[in-house]
Amino acid sequence: xxxxxxxPLPWLAPGVVVGGLLPAGVLLLDALTGALGANPVQRxxxxxxxxxxxxLILSLACTxxxxxxxxxxxxxxxxxxGLLAFGYxxxxxxxxxxxxAFTPGVVLEDVVKRPFVxxxxxxxxxxxxxxxxxxxxxxxxxGFPKWQRLxxxxxxxxxxxxxxxxxxxxxxxxxxxxxxxVVAFLFALRLxxxxxxxxxx
Amino acid sequence: xxxxxxxxxxxDTSEAVTPxxxxxxxxxxxxxxxxxxxxxxxxxxxxxxxxxxxIDGEVKKPVRVDIDTLQSWFPLEDRIYRMRCVEGWSMVMxxxxxxxxxLLRRIEPNSKAKYVQFTALHxxxxxxxxxxxVLDWPYVEGLRLDEAxxxxxxxxxxxxGRVLPGQNGAPLRLVVPWKYGFKSIKSVVRITLTQKQPRxxxxxxxxxxxxxxxxxxxxxxxxxxxxxxxxxxxxxRRRPTLPFNGYAEQVAHLYKGMDLRRFF
Numbered sequence: 357x358x359x360x361x362x363x364p365l366p367w368l369a370p371g372v373v374v375g376g377l378l379p380a381g382v383l384l385l386d387a388l389t390g391a392l393g394a395n396p397v398q399r400x401x402x403x404x405x406x407x408x409x410x411x412l413i414l415s416l417a418c419t420x421x422x423x424x425x426x427x428x429x430x431x432x433x434x435x436x437x438g439l440l441a442f443g444y445x446x447x448x449x450x451x452x453x454x455x456x457a458f459t460p461g462v463v464l465e466d467v468v469k470r471p472f473v474x475x476x477x478x479x480x481x482x483x484x485x486x487x488x489x490x491x492x493x494x495x496x497x498x499g500f501p502k503w504q505r506l507x508x509x510x511x512x513x514x515x516x517x518x519x520x521x522x523x524x525x526x527x528x529x530x531x532x533x534x535x536x537x538v539v540a541f542l543f544a545l546r547l548x549x550x551x552x553x554x555x556x557x
Numbered sequence: 558x559x560x561x562x563x564x565x566x567x568x569d570t571s572e573a574v575t576p577x578x579x580x581x582x583x584x585x586x587x588x589x590x591x592x593x594x595x596x597x598x599x600x601x602x603x604x605x606x607x608x609x610x611x612i613d614g615e616v617k618k619p620v621r622v623d624i625d626t627l628q629s630w631f632p633l634e635d636r637i638y639r640m641r642c643v644e645g646w647s648m649v650m651x652x653x654x655x656x657x658x659x660l661l662r663r664i665e666p667n668s669k670a671k672y673v674q675f676t677a678l679h680x681x682x683x684x685x686x687x688x689x690x691v692l693d694w695p696y697v698e699g700l701r702l703d704e705a706x707x708x709x710x711x712x713x714x715x716x717x718g719r720v721l722p723g724q725n726g727a728p729l730r731l732v733v734p735w736k737y738g739f740k741s742i743k744s745v746v747r748i749t750l751t752q753k754q755p756r757x758x759x760x761x762x763x764x765x766x767x768x769x770x771x772x773x774x775x776x777x778x779x780x781x782x783x784x785x786x787x788x789x790x791x792x793x794r795r796r797p798t799l800p801f802n803g804y805a806e807q808v809a810h811l812y813k814g815m816d817l818r819r820f821f
Binding site for chain 2: 394396397456470
């Protein structure tokens with residue numbers, strides 16, 4: 357399979373990091389200037405949750421995109437997108453904790469009793485080991501096959517994240533439906549790829 | 558119109574009133590859209606005049622009446638009520654209007670009347686949210702007759718000394734302060750006295766989450782969140798939610814002997 361020569365694009369990875377952090381900056385600025393509306397805590401919770409899921413989906417799109425197009429640059433921004441997704445998921449959880457006054461009993465009850473919270477919390481927990489093993493050093497220590505197996509948890513995390521989004525919507529499931537379809541499409545691309553014998557370069 | 562100082566009535570609260578800007582820009586009114594800012598943004602398409610209200614069903618004096626005539630039947634009263642949304646936020650709203658009981662006394666329910674059903678306007682031209690089927694339109698709500706006759710139960714035509722804005726349910730809305738906000742149906746065009754319990758919109762849309770009674774109850778959680786606390790709009794920290802939204806003394810007797818976990 358002929359491959360296009362990879363352009364250097366040295367600015368790409370830092371650009372993704374800066375661009376990915378920009379919404380957090382805007383959110384902070386809006387919070388400080390009172391521009392988050394009548395219920396700022398709720399708004400911040402929704403926005404960080406949506407950002408986490410979007411970035412996670414973008415990180416899942418990197419590999420299929422690289423395989424379909426032959427471009428190599430998606431592989432180089434995958435880590436940044438994944439880490440940003442984890443960052444926003446953690447912030448989302450932190451705001452939720454603040455919302456419940458960091459009361460362990462209340463949070464525990466939510467996590468144990470309410471599936472909507474359980475799946476969101478589980479998704480965050482699953483992303484944690486992935487974020488911790490995102491360094492080159494961790495890949496070396498674990499060995500690539502083991503590292504790769506571990507990072508397949510991202511499929512579970514994304515599925516739980518989408519389910520959390522679906523259950524979080526009171527009515528009008530159009531936006532979560534879009535997320536479901538995109539994630540299903542990305543999964544399908546991978547399954548199709550796996551069935552076919554891989555062409556040798 | 559300036560808010561005149563007046564002595565607080567027996568049902569008023571002295572808690573800080575939610576600023577008008579917030580009470581009119583953070584609304585659930587799916588007839589305009591599911592976003593909190595959709596109602597304020599799109600309310601211009603609602604024409605609250607001319608407006609007719611049909612009052613019928615199990616009544617001795619059914620009537621189809623213009624909103625201005627209806628309003629002129631009663632001396633308008635101020636009420637400052639807490640409003641608790643099922644989503645876990647609350648406001649303090651100074652309404653202007655008349656008790657529903659006054660209207661019911663005038664049209665005289667007959668002996669078969671057990672419930673009151675309210676129907677909101679169904680007109681996709683005025684309500685862009687009704688062009689989709691997010692809910693089963695028109696929006697329908699209902700009360701047991703004794704709930705409807707309770708002196709707290711109110712029909713509002715104004716808010717904070719102004720005519721009720723479209724996003725808050727112009728020109729006529731129900732206000733039942735001890736129940737979650739979705740019971741307080743907006744832009745009412747029909748009030749029907751019935752023998753059977755009305756099939757209400759949210760109870761049909763998600764029967765495991767929203768019941769017919771929908772009394773504010775910190776002890777009965779929503780399947781997806783606790784109802785033990787709420788955020789008063791304008792405050793950062795949550796506060797405890799009170800049984801019957803703080804009106805237990807006035808209304809708890811209506812539900813004596815009922816299992817409020819079952820009839821949520």
